[in-house]
Each structure stands twice: as structure tokens, then as C-alpha cells.
Amino acid sequence: MTDETPICSAKGCRVDAVWVLAWNNPKLHTPDRRKTWLACEEHREHLSQFLGVRGFLKDVVLLTEWQNPGPS
Numbered sequence: 001m002t003d004e005t006p007i008c009s010a011k012g013c014r015v016d017a018v019w020v021l022a023w024n025n026p027k028l029h030t031p032d033r034r035k036t037w038l039a040c041e042e043h044r045e046h047l048s049q050f051l052g053v054r055g056f057l058k059d060v061v062l063l064t065e066w067q068n069p070g071p072s
């Protein structure tokens with residue numbers, strides 16, 4: 001772990017990430033594999049749509065929850 005704040009994955013965006021988008025490209029990845037993009041509040045919808053229309057999007061989770069999953 002580092003102290004650096006994760007930054008939004010959107011092109012040219014330097015805003016702190018709030019969301020984690022977990023996705024999988026079935027042509028490239030095994031089904032249990034998860035790639036992640038980070039998104040700020042503004043770009044969450046844009047990035048979700050980009051992945052969603054391709055059928056890649058699996059999950060959208062708050063960054064705080066992604067890093068610290070609660071007891072389950």
C-alpha cells in the first residue's frame with residue numbers, strides 16, 4: 001500500500017477516484033478474472049457505459065468498500 005490517492009482512469013482526468021469498476025473481457029480473460037478501472041464521481045457513468053455496452057462490466061463498487069470489504 002502507498003499513500004498515493006488513486007486517480008480516475010478516464011483519459012485526462014486527474015481527480016481522485018471514488019468508484020471501482022470491475023470488468024472482464026471474455027475474449028481475453030478467464031471468467032473469474034477481474035480488471036479494474038477507477039472512476040471519479042463525474043466519470044463513473046461514462047466509463048460504466050463504455051464497459052456496459054460491450055458486455056464487460058461486472059461490478060461497480062465504492063473504492064472504500066473495494067479496499068476494505070466488510071465482514072461477510
Ligand SMILES: [Zn+2]
Pocket residue numbers: 008009010013014015039040041042043
Ligand atoms: Zn474522472
